[in-house]
Amino acid sequence: MKTGNKAKNRLQQILEKDRSVLSPGSFRILKKELGSIISKYLDVDKRKIKLIIEENSNEGYHLSADLPLKPSVKAEEYE
Amino acid sequence: MSLGMSEAIVFTSGKGGVGKTTLLANIGVALANLGFKTVLLDADIGLRNLDIVLGIENKIRFNVVDIAHGICTIEQALVKDHRSGNNLSIIAASQSHLKEDLSKDAFRQIILQLKNTFDYILIDCPAGIEYGFKNAIRSADRAIVIVNPEVSSIRDADRVIGILELEKIKKIQLIVNRYQHDLSQKMDMISVKDIVELLGIKLLGVIPEDISILLSSNEGKPISYHNKHPMYQFFYDIAKSLAGQKDLPAQDFAKSKTESLWKKVKRSFTMNR
Numbered sequence: 571m572k573t574g575n576k577a578k579n580r581l582q583q584i585l586e587k588d589r590s591v592l593s594p595g596s597f598r599i600l601k602k603e604l605g606s607i608i609s610k611y612l613d614v615d616k617r618k619i620k621l622i623i624e625e626n627s628n629e630g631y632h633l634s635a636d637l638p639l640k641p642s643v644k645a646e647e648y649e
Numbered sequence: 650m651s652l653g654m655s656e657a658i659v660f661t662s663g664k665g666g667v668g669k670t671t672l673l674a675n676i677g678v679a680l681a682n683l684g685f686k687t688v689l690l691d692a693d694i695g696l697r698n699l700d701i702v703l704g705i706e707n708k709i710r711f712n713v714v715d716i717a718h719g720i721c722t723i724e725q726a727l728v729k730d731h732r733s734g735n736n737l738s739i740i741a742a743s744q745s746h747l748k749e750d751l752s753k754d755a756f757r758q759i760i761l762q763l764k765n766t767f768d769y770i771l772i773d774c775p776a777g778i779e780y781g782f783k784n785a786i787r788s789a790d791r792a793i794v795i796v797n798p799e800v801s802s803i804r805d806a807d808r809v810i811g812i813l814e815l816e817k818i819k820k821i822q823l824i825v826n827r828y829q830h831d832l833s834q835k836m837d838m839i840s841v842k843d844i845v846e847l848l849g850i851k852l853l854g855v856i857p858e859d860i861s862i863l864l865s866s867n868e869g870k871p872i873s874y875h876n877k878h879p880m881y882q883f884f885y886d887i888a889k890s891l892a893g894q895k896d897l898p899a900q901d902f903a904k905s906k907t908e909s910l911w912k913k914v915k916r917s918f919t920m921n922r
Contacts, residue, residue, distance in 0.1 A: 575798035577800050578843045584800070585807050585847060596815060 588596040597621070604635065655764040658771055658891070659789035661813075663805030665776030667797045668826045671866055672856065673700045673773050678730075678873035681737035685768040688727070690759075691742035692785040693775040694751050700741045704869020705730055709801035714743040717755035723762055732874055734875040738767075748781035760788040769892075778812060786813060791890075793853060797827045800838050807848055820851040824887065825902075829858045830911040842901035855889035855902045856880075857914045879913040 592600070592602045605616040626632040660673045673689060691699035696716060700706040701829045711726040715820045723740075730737040740759075743750070763770050772789060775781035786792065796806040806823075813821050825841050832838035845852050859880055866870050872880045889895035 574833065574836040574839050574843075577839040578847070579846050581800055581803055581839070584804055586805060588804065589811070599815060 592623075605637075608637055613643050614638070615640050653769055654707075656770070656790045657760050657764070657788055658769065658791045658793060659700070659786050659795050659824070660771060660795060661774040661782065661786065661809055661817075661836055662776065662795040662802070663778060663809040664797075664802045667795050667802055668856075668862070669776075669795045670698050670773055671702050671862060671871075672795055672824065672826055673771050674699060675871045675873040675884040676888050676891065677739075677769075678703075678733060678739060678770050678804045678871050679884045680769050680771075681730075681733035682890065683885070683888055683894070685736065685892060686766065687733075687737050687769045687771065688767045689737070689771050689773065690737040690763070690783065691740065691773045692756070693773055694742050694746050694748045694781060694855050695744065696775065697742040699739060699773050700728070701869065702866050703730060703739060703871060705739065706869075709710065709741045712741045712743040713748050713759065714746045716740070716759055717751050723759065742773075745899040748775065748779070748784070751781075751784065753784055753787060756784050775844050775874075779810065782809075783812075786818065787815055789818060791822070792818050793822050793824055794848075794850065795824050796848070797846060798825060798829075798833070798844060800839075803839070803844060803847060810848060810850060818832055821850050822891075822897075823848060823850050824853050825855045827858040828855050830914075840901070841902050845900050851897055852902055853890055854883065855884050856887075857911070859914055880906075882910075 582594070601619055601621050603637045604621070605614060606614065608615050615638045620636040622634050624632050660669050663668050676686050677689045689699055689703075690713065691697060692713070692887050693699075697712070700709050705728060707843060708728045711721040713726065714719045715724055716726050727738045728741070729735070730739065730804060772785050774785040794806050794810055794813075796802050823845065828841065829838055833840050841852065841855055851874055857880070861872060861878065861880060865875075872878050873884045875881060886895065886898070890897050
């Protein structure tokens with residue numbers, strides 16, 4: 571294989587790995603944007619939003635979000 | 650006064666040494682000669698280079714940090730390059746300050762004010778992805794990412810593109826600099842088509858590797874002032890595409906240029922050696 575193709579193949583692998591990592595900056599923005607989308611519909615307490623990425627034994631990574639609502643929201647209306 | 654919609658365009662690469670400043674100078678000269686009021690803003694605080702590439706380093710009295718600190722007005726810091734009639738100005742970076750000496754708000758204000766006068770504001774962004782880079786991209790409407798056809802440059806460009814997208818910069822375009830057509834034909838250089846495919850942004854143009862670029866920087870006379878030089882057309886094609894006067898090049902650009910043109914460039918390369 572000529573080196574031009576080697577360069578391409580190496581880059582494909584490198585970029586795939588690079589892109590799969592979410593930077594702390596992106597993570598903050600994700601949290602912020604999630605907060606503003608939800609708050610269009612529900613009165614969510616934006617400062618208390620929790621986002622966690624965890625490894626889930628066999629299934630790879632798992633993103634879970636905890637979005638506390640303000641006391642003004644009455645649960646029974648949404649059942 | 651500017652002709653209409655004014656745009657701030659940041660030239661960025663992540664990796665240093667890919668030829669960003671020289672490219673920006675040449676495209677700036679081309680835009681000015683096409684009739685656009687153009688200002689080149691060196692945002693690489695502490696490493697002032699743009700004025701040297703243009704050969705007007707002796708005319709610089711004030712710099713962008715001086716404007717930010719209220720030591721001079723924008724008008725006082727603007728230096729005209731009279732080779733382009735009245736259309737080309739530059740604002741130099743400071744050589745003695747740190748990146749942090751130019752605040753985000755001050756930089757944004759300077760760009761906003763320049764928009765009253767100029768059609769195009771080309772921002773020369775520092776290498777890296779730290780404060781100086783973030784500051785330079787934050788005020789930009791568009792971005793041009795410059796890449797050399799080699800692995801580390803392409804990887805860094807990909808990282809930069811990710812950050813530009815997060816900053817919600819809508820138009821991000823690619824220039825491949827220092828391309829060697831003959832090497833690529835022998836499959837010993839990654840092709841333009843592959844680079845475009847890997848990075849996933851639109852191609853704005855390709856500049857061949859040519860020793861005359863170095864020679865012109867030595868003299869402070871950008872190639873864009875030599876209308877007989879084989880490289881000349883490459884810069885003007887990019888400037889026209891950038892200004893919307895010409896369609897974007899084919900995404901496998903290298904094939905679209907005729908062999909004779911590549912040979913011409915190659916010949917000038919050999920001659921000058």
